Amino acid sequence: MIRDNKPLMAEIDRIAEVAGYLWEKGWAERNGGNISVNITRLLTAEELSMTPLTTDIALEEPVEALNGQVFYVTGTGKRMRYVAKAPFCHGALIGITAGGTSYHILAEKPIAPTSELPSHLLMHNYLRTSGRQTNVVLHTHPTDLIGLTHCTPYLDSEKLTRLLWSMIPECRIVVPGGIGIVPYEIPGTLALAHATIKQLSRNDVVFWEKHGVLAVGEDIIDCFDAIDTLSKSAQIYFSARAAGYEPEGMTNRQLDDLAEAFRL
Numbered sequence: 001m002i003r004d005n006k007p008l009m010a011e012i013d014r015i016a017e018v019a020g021y022l023w024e025k026g027w028a029e030r031n032g033g034n035i036s037v038n039i040t041r042l043l044t045a046e047e048l049s050m051t052p053l054t055t056d057i058a059l060e061e062p063v064e065a066l067n068g069q070v071f072y073v074t075g076t077g078k079r080m081r082y083v084a085k086a087p088f089c090h091g092a093l094i095g096i097t098a099g100g101t102s103y104h105i106l107a108e109k110p111i112a113p114t115s116e117l118p119s120h121l122l123m124h125n126y127l128r129t130s131g132r133q134t135n136v137v138l139h140t141h142p143t144d145l146i147g148l149t150h151c152t153p154y155l156d157s158e159k160l161t162r163l164l165w166s167m168i169p170e171c172r173i174v175v176p177g178g179i180g181i182v183p184y185e186i187p188g189t190l191a192l193a194h195a196t197i198k199q200l201s202r203n204d205v206v207f208w209e210k211h212g213v214l215a216v217g218e219d220i221i222d223c224f225d226a227i228d229t230l231s232k233s234a235q236i237y238f239s240a241r242a243a244g245y246e247p248e249g250m251t252n253r254q255l256d257d258l259a260e261a262f263r264l
């Protein structure tokens, strides 16, 4: 019984906690957003060889580096507000099989994974191949951050990173790698995944033009915190603009001093 595995259930609880935050923040209208977390390290040998609930389902593109890995993934069409309450009714554990060319559903119910699964897996595959300690891919729709991507001058990674960093010291500290930007692509496509992967070589957080944000990392709470801090910066910026002035922002010197003080 998968629910007897305490470390696994603790991780599932953290996923549910974050799903609740995404809903409360207003970042997860209808079925907006999706989450995948590599939980292989938390499973026993016996659990890793459990009998699957489905036959193998082919993947559009192979993910060789993920062969044998197991992920919790939110379900297609499922709402974050319900993932928060019942993660195993709105998501499932899937195992990657056949050398990375397919997957099957392992537990707890045969819930079909998010439409973004092929792109999440390509990202996990890329990150694992590059030796990064990344368990989590988190995608969500923060209103303020999407708003910024509707204005061409902000669709510049360096400029937007500098703007958001300069609104509050925490942003420079919590998102030290800055943000990547992917020009508009149709949601759920491999074109979107490949464009995102290019950005992931330099950034842990990527903005998708007129769509949303994607964060990768070792820990799901850290991924949420990074997006939340960027959102706070965007709110400070928009509040100042709405009050009729351009915020000064921290100076380059102040930002550099932070990098030195926090060894970023």
Ligand code: 2HA
Binding pocket: 031, 032, 033, 034, 077, 114, 115, 116, 139, 187, 188
């Ligand atoms: O899962 O957010 O990008 C719904 C989406 C697709």
Ligand code: ZN
Binding pocket: 032, 033, 139, 140, 141, 187, 211, 212
């Ligand atoms: Zn989306």
